[in-house]
Amino acid sequence: MSMQGPLATSRSATGIPTGRLGVWWLLASEIFIFGGLIACYILYRLNNPWWGGEAVFTKVPAGAFNTFVLLTSSLFIVLAHDAAEKKDFDRAFKFIWYTIGGGGVFLLVKYYEYSSKLFADDPELLKTPLTNTYWSFYYTATGLHALHVIGGMVIMALISFDLRKGFNPHRVELIGLYWHFVDIVWIFLFPLLYIAK
Amino acid sequence: MGQTTVTHDSHAAHGHDHHEQSFIMKYFFSTDHKIIGLQYMFTGMFMAIVGGYFAYAFRMQLAFPGMEVPLYGTVGPGQYNMLITNHGAIMIFWVAMPVLIAAFGNILIPLMIGCDDMVFPRLNRLSYQIFLLSVVVLFMSFFVQGGGFGGAWTSYPPLSAVAEYNLTDWGASLWLIAVALEFVAFLIGGINFVTTSMNARAPGMRMTDIPIVVWMIVLASIMFMASVGPLIAGSVMLLMDQRVGTTFFVPSGGGDPVLWQHLFWFFGHPEVYVVLLPALGIVAEIMTTFARKKLFGYKTILYTTFATGGLAFVVWAHHQFIAGIDPRMANIFLVTTLLISIPIAEILFSYVATLYGGSIEFRTPMLWALGFLVTFLLGGVTGIYLGSSALDIYFHDSYFVIAHFHSTFFPIAIIGMFAGLYHWYPKMFGRMMDETLGKIHFWGTIIPFNGIFLPLFLVGMAGQHRRIYNFQHFPDLATADLQGIRVFATVSLVTMLLFQFVFAYNFFVSMFKGEKAPANPWKSNTLEWTVPSPPPHGNFAELPTVYRGPYEYSVPGNKEDYWPQNMPDRN
Ligand code: HEM
Ligand SMILES: [Cu+2]
Numbered sequence: 001m002s003m004q005g006p007l008a009t010s011r012s013a014t015g016i017p018t019g020r021l022g023v024w025w026l027l028a029s030e031i032f033i034f035g036g037l038i039a040c041y042i043l044y045r046l047n048n049p050w051w052g053g054e055a056v057f058t059k060v061p062a063g064a065f066n067t068f069v070l071l072t073s074s075l076f077i078v079l080a081h082d083a084a085e086k087k088d089f090d091r092a093f094k095f096i097w098y099t100i101g102g103g104g105v106f107l108l109v110k111y112y113e114y115s116s117k118l119f120a121d122d123p124e125l126l127k128t129p130l131t132n133t134y135w136s137f138y139y140t141a142t143g144l145h146a147l148h149v150i151g152g153m154v155i156m157a158l159i160s161f162d163l164r165k166g167f168n169p170h171r172v173e174l175i176g177l178y179w180h181f182v183d184i185v186w187i188f189l190f191p192l193l194y195i196a197k
Numbered sequence: 198m199g200q201t202t203v204t205h206d207s208h209a210a211h212g213h214d215h216h217e218q219s220f221i222m223k224y225f226f227s228t229d230h231k232i233i234g235l236q237y238m239f240t241g242m243f244m245a246i247v248g249g250y251f252a253y254a255f256r257m258q259l260a261f262p263g264m265e266v267p268l269y270g271t272v273g274p275g276q277y278n279m280l281i282t283n284h285g286a287i288m289i290f291w292v293a294m295p296v297l298i299a300a301f302g303n304i305l306i307p308l309m310i311g312c313d314d315m316v317f318p319r320l321n322r323l324s325y326q327i328f329l330l331s332v333v334v335l336f337m338s339f340f341v342q343g344g345g346f347g348g349a350w351t352s353y354p355p356l357s358a359v360a361e362y363n364l365t366d367w368g369a370s371l372w373l374i375a376v377a378l379e380f381v382a383f384l385i386g387g388i389n390f391v392t393t394s395m396n397a398r399a400p401g402m403r404m405t406d407i408p409i410v411v412w413m414i415v416l417a418s419i420m421f422m423a424s425v426g427p428l429i430a431g432s433v434m435l436l437m438d439q440r441v442g443t444t445f446f447v448p449s450g451g452g453d454p455v456l457w458q459h460l461f462w463f464f465g466h467p468e469v470y471v472v473l474l475p476a477l478g479i480v481a482e483i484m485t486t487f488a489r490k491k492l493f494g495y496k497t498i499l500y501t502t503f504a505t506g507g508l509a510f511v512v513w514a515h516h517q518f519i520a521g522i523d524p525r526m527a528n529i530f531l532v533t534t535l536l537i538s539i540p541i542a543e544i545l546f547s548y549v550a551t552l553y554g555g556s557i558e559f560r561t562p563m564l565w566a567l568g569f570l571v572t573f574l575l576g577g578v579t580g581i582y583l584g585s586s587a588l589d590i591y592f593h594d595s596y597f598v599i600a601h602f603h604s605t606f607f608p609i610a611i612i613g614m615f616a617g618l619y620h621w622y623p624k625m626f627g628r629m630m631d632e633t634l635g636k637i638h639f640w641g642t643i644i645p646f647n648g649i650f651l652p653l654f655l656v657g658m659a660g661q662h663r664r665i666y667n668f669q670h671f672p673d674l675a676t677a678d679l680q681g682i683r684v685f686a687t688v689s690l691v692t693m694l695l696f697q698f699v700f701a702y703n704f705f706v707s708m709f710k711g712e713k714a715p716a717n718p719w720k721s722n723t724l725e726w727t728v729p730s731p732p733p734h735g736n737f738a739e740l741p742t743v744y745r746g747p748y749e750y751s752v753p754g755n756k757e758d759y760w761p762q763n764m765p766d767r768n
Contacts, residue, residue: 006314007740008307008397018316021392025422029384032426040430040445040456048451129443133451136443140433 023174027181030148034185037144041137041192052197054134057127059113063194066109070183073102077156077176084169092172096160099179103153110146114139138193145189148182228318229734233325234303235625240332241296244287245611249694251284255666260680260687262667275364277666278347283339285350286372289468290379291335293610295328297475298383298421301617302390302414304625308725308732309408311399311741311763315389324386331378338371346372349664351461354446354454358438370439377432380425387418399724399763402743405495406762408723409747410478412499417474420506424467431460458520462513469605470509474502476613477544480566483620484548485748486721487563488555489758492748494547501540501547508537518586519593527586534584541577545570556751560719561635565616568643569608576604579654594664597657600650607646615642615700622704623718627731628711634703641696648689652682720759723747727763 012018045051080095117127129139152175159171224232250269257264258272265271272280303321307314315321339345343365348357352373360366394407394415434445435457444450446457485492492498514522514530548570557563579601582588592598615638622630661674668674668683717726724741725732741763749760757768 006312006316006318006735008312008314008316008393009318011312011316011397013398013402014395016396018392018396021395022317022320022388025388025391029422029426032423033429034426036427036430036460037433039427040434040460043456044453047453129437129441133444136434136437136445140437140443144433 023177051134055197058194060194062113063190066106069102069105073099074183077179081172081176084172093160093164096156100153100156103149228322230303230307230315233321234300236325237295238300241292244291248284248287251280255280256687256690260684262669274666279345282347282349293472296614309411309723311724312397313735316393317389321389324382328382331375335375338368341367343368354457358446390418399741399743406746409481413474413478417471420467421471424464427460428464458517462516466513467509472609476609479617480569483562483566486719487558488552489750490555493550498547501543505540518589531586562620564639569612572608595657596653596661599663600653603650623714624730626708628707629714630707631703638699645689645693649686652686722761
């Protein structure tokens, strides 16, 4: 079905594509949301030096592995974008699904981390959102981030099929911007929650 | 479903010939910016009735404690708290925001910048749908067990965080969810205001040819986006405290309640400017039109607004002078607060200079615009007292504060709304409103308004605390003269509310019986007046080109005293 949107959608007085402006707006709002959360965490952390003793129970190798996974998936989405620009849609499709795969591995590792804390038999290792405020932050921040990972994966899956038919290739760039953002949030969360002791 | 709607709604580039849409499609699932604007407008006006009704109920209780309030019933302490909480929240989140930003933003921006719609029409519709959902959730919160939330619109923890304290377990959570949904709706709406104004401007329209009201709505959207983020994070944390049992803000579990205050006011203070700016914009359009003069200092106003926008982010702790913050910190916020009054005063002076020497026509919209200026001034001046940390120790949480911020909010939300409505009514509905009724409505609102709040400054200075359901329980405040003042304020309120029926009559009857409006009844310059009233789907038969700024009134050498932005030659 051919549909024609309003003419407004095709104008570009600034020279910047409207879709990109839209995603920038979305990311800016997200920066303020995550920024607020992270600022709260840092303020609490400064007032509660003993939280370092809690951070010991995070699994740094798992977190480091996940950082690597996310960074690699970001590379894949760049390659997908590159392929889409060159109108090689099959290749772009493939790299989008590699990116989604990266998100999947990330979530599996998260699942392992969460379950080993939430369902630990050893009371020493049992850490839930109610254990103390450090763990409340840990679950809230990483949980919100994981939701963003899932959201990104769903959107990528949706656009990948259109893309294979050659529709809306510019969307690869837009989701790529978003995916880099999700990546960067993790790069803040990892040292703040896992490494700082 | 989504797809079909789009086809029904889309139109050829030049806006003519589109097939008939069903009533439901046209008015409920439309992606047309004008319809979405009207949806926001009507929802906001309906919420204003709810907010006003709540004010009526609790003011009656204050004037005549314990009485069975006609059309409401008795107002007990819990009820009282619920009423003021939701009155405040509704007036700000569900009246000022939707009407000033979303309704006027949607209706005006595409028309004023000369394009056929917003750049993301479906996101626009989504924004309204989420907003409507937030209204539904808010109403649900009134009817769950325990009743509606009563912890004030500021929702300070630990009171708001722990059900044993606030006694409104789900009422508190649904309230919070409703507010959060409203935030999301406006984040999504803001994307359109900003990107449309940036990218979809008519050819020839430079940055400085954009009407001020469009600038104001865009800047307000940006400020909203930047201030609300941390509070959204805070709302998630508060919701976790309520529902999961974490203790982010509960001191008994190691949390910090003052952190919420910082998050709330980091949003709350900029929010004041978020609603102020569109009102200032509306007033600027009206004043230039009815003074037949160029806006005094377009660029000055613009830069001053940037300065205000920046400063608005560094004043928030003036709400927390007595919350135990370091007095040295208080000094810093005192200085920034007094500083911000400079740019605001400068804008108001520019407006006065715009009026100076103009040939002023006292039509209804102009009366409201002037009413805005005068009333807002009173609110602004009293704010300077509250901004000084020493005085605020006495005034904090008193009726002086209530009277101060109503003298700012009422001009913004109510007077600004009416000014805009009377001005753009012909464009929105294609009919003229009745001038005489409009003037009666104006005086019947502005005089009783001062009858409510000037006395409340006095009781505030006498030490009357806010958020108290019955002052008879306090011997010092139960005196006959103070009670007399309270009765006077309440009678003024009832008078003001009764005058709103004049408006309702004028509004609805004019819609069908009013004189047919020409395209440009006020002889205004901006592009929305170059299309028929009401504008057809797609707005412009021929998309316009812009040749000059929006305020070229009474230009020497022209035959007419206005000069539309899209007119190539002399007028
Ligand atoms: C219709 C006329 C209005 C009247 C008579 C009125 C009256 C009042 C009064 C007496 C209170 C204080 C109640 C108390 O502390 O015990 C109050 C609170 C408040 N009002 Fe209004 N008001 C009106 C309109 C508005 C408008 C237009 C706005 C904003 C756009 C607004 C925003 C608020 C807020 C934010 C609060 C604070 C609620 C709280 O303490 O949590 N009001 N109002
Ligand atoms: Cu403030």
